[in-house]
Structure formats: C-alpha cells, structure tokens
Amino acid sequence: MKITKLTTFIVPPRWLFLKIETDEGITGWGEPVVEGRALTTEAAVHELADYLVGKDPFRIEDHWNVLYRGGFYRGGAIHMSALAGIDQALWDIKGKALGQPVHQLLGGQCRDRVMVYSWVGGDRPADVAANAREAVARGFKALKMNGCEELQIVDTFDKVERAVAAVAAVREAVGPHIGIGADFHGRVHKPMAKVLARELEPYKLMFIEEPVLSENREALAEITKHCSAPIALGERLYSRWDFKGVLQDGYVDIIQPDLSHAGGITECRKIAAMAEAYDVALAPHCPLGPIALAACLQIDAVSYNAFIQEQSLGIHYNEGNDLLDYVANPDVFAYENGFASIPQGPGLGVEVNEEIVVRRAAEGHRWRNPVWRHADGSFAEW
Structure with a gap:
C-alpha cells in the first residue's frame, strides 16, 4: 500500500480536516489545526506531504520521526499540529486496513468508557x-467553566470577588458531588x-486549569501552597520534551x-x-471536532492514568x-x-461525512x- 494524496479542508466553525488516500482505496482522516492559524497549519501539512506521497502508510513511527526530526527546525504549535493530523490519519488507515480500532493496535483498551x-x-x-444545572440534567457529572475574566499582573479584588461568585453559584446549583474544573486560561x-x-x-474544585501560562510554570511552586485543588496544564505544550520539565x-x-497539537496519537x-x-x-x-475527539478516545482507552x-x-x-x-455515525459519541464509550469501529472509529465536509469547505472560515x-x-490575555 502506498500513500497517493493528501487533501485538506478548512471547515466551519474553526477546524481543519485532512484526508490521506492510498492506492488501495483506503483513506484516513485527521484533524491538524491551530485555532486561529488554520491556513498556516494547512501550508505546513502540504510541506510535510512532499515526503509522504509514495510511502507505505503503515510505517507510522518512522514517518513521525522523519517529519519531526528531518526538518532540522522542529516543534512548536504549527509544526506539531500539522504532524498530529497526519499521524491521526495514518493510524486511521492502518486500523481500517487491519479491521481493528486503533486502541486494539496499541495493546487493547484498559477501560470500556471514559468520563x-x-x-x-x-x-x-x-x-x-443555570447552564450548569442544565448540563447536569443531561447526565454530565463534571463541568468546566472559566475561572475568571482577564486580570492584570496585579489587579483589584472586585475581579476576584466576581470570579468567586461565579464558581460559588455553580457549586450551589449542582451540589457537592459534581466535578467542577475552573479554567484560568493562562x-x-x-x-x-x-x-x-x-x-x-472552599468550593472543592476538581482541578484548576492553566493557573499561569506554561512558560511561567515556575510560579506553580508558590501557587500550590495556596490550594489543594489539582493543577492541570498542557494544552499549549507540543511534545514529550515540552512535558518533560513539567x-x-x-x-x-x-x-x-x-x-x-501535540504530535497526534503516536x-x-x-x-x-x-x-x-x-x-x-x-x-x-x-475543544475541537469529531476526528480529534475520536483520536483522544483511542488514547483514553489505552492509558491507565486517563480520567476525563x-x-x-x-x-x-x-x-x-x-x-x-x-x-x-453520530452514535459513536x-x-x-456522564461517560463516552470507547469507539469500536476500525481505525479511529468515526465515519466522516465527506459530502458535508466538501460542501462546508467551500465556505471555509477565518476564525x-x-x-x-x-x-x-x-493587551490582556484571552
């Protein structure tokens, strides 16, 4: 089997889809995108495609190493997101060719579902x-909300009070046993x-997300002295080397x-x-589309430490x-x-409606x- 073509689709609301075709008619889908930089990421995908066309799609580990290490300059949001979508699509092809879900090729699932x-x-x-109550009524046992509005490096306490009031209102609305994540969003x-x-x-948070930007992670040593809530971080880290120091x-x-963003499934x-x-x-x-979520669920399936x-x-x-x-096949999600089942279909387990993708790509987006x-x-951090 050989890779014959890579096609990208910029689709609303803010996503980029990738289709990789082979000479045996098996196709794979990935989702390589940086939110707000879709066109730049698309260009990076097509630069990497020059190496892939004509290659065996099964050699995923080798392709990953070449596409990561072979350009001399490496890493960062654009490069790693382009590589991530390619990697997802290659795993999708391999799973479909072998008639197995990706998680089966990674050793088999260690859980049936994930919160x-x-x-x-x-x-x-x-x-x-009110929105929290509605989500709980739909069966969710965990929620995430913005932990605060924009804050200057030192700001007035009224903004702190507003943030606390919002979290307090949600805790009161959903009771003591629903998980609440507060996202400080850097x-x-x-x-x-x-x-x-x-x-x-006092509000017993499930986690505090990005209390500071990842590049300011040394501040966590001080911040953790002031709370017992677990600290979550990593959406703006792109490789195992970025995570190593954390x-x-x-x-x-x-x-x-x-x-x-972080190099895909591999x-x-x-x-x-x-x-x-x-x-x-x-x-x-x-916070992305269906292909990205399907890829996440494959990793959740085989990772003992995955919890939500x-x-x-x-x-x-x-x-x-x-x-x-x-x-x-929307029933896959x-x-x-409060749980999502692990997809059992071949590859990523999600069937992309290509007709809709092509139609919506004609409109595209510039989110x-x-x-x-x-x-x-x-300037204030968003």
Missing part, C-alpha cells in the same frame, strides 16, 4: 449556574493566581496534551506513559456547525451517565482569537 465534561458558559453567575499571572487559588479553595518539577497533577501515547511514571493524571484537551475527556458538543465556539455535523485589552489599554 466526559461539559463546558458551561454565561456572562453572570446566575447564567452560569489569563492570570502569579500575584493574582495565588489569591484566586486561595479564595476558590513532570520533573512535580507541581502539575493533570496533564492536558491536545491530540491535534506522541500523546508516549506523553501519557511519561505522566503515568510520575503518578500524574491524563485529561486530553479537545474534554469534548466540544455545544461549546460556544461552535457557531454554524457543531461536533456531530460532519459525522455519518453517544454520552450516557481568530478575540483581542482583549485592560482598562489602561494594554
């Missing part, structure tokens, strides 16, 4: 609380992260590699195993199209009692991050 959480938004505490610097972590302590530091309890399998050796949990980041999976159904980013719109500013006019 998923729902994103809850809202502009006011009452709105967030918006907070060390001086205010310490304050927020301490003030949120794990060695010992302050992170949950890692969140993104299967569409690399995230290794990152998960590294984390297991440090007794650190795995919760893959995935992000998913984007109904998330506020998904304007115009949602998770299931591009899928011919049927959630029950960009919002640009926020503080009251003094300086």
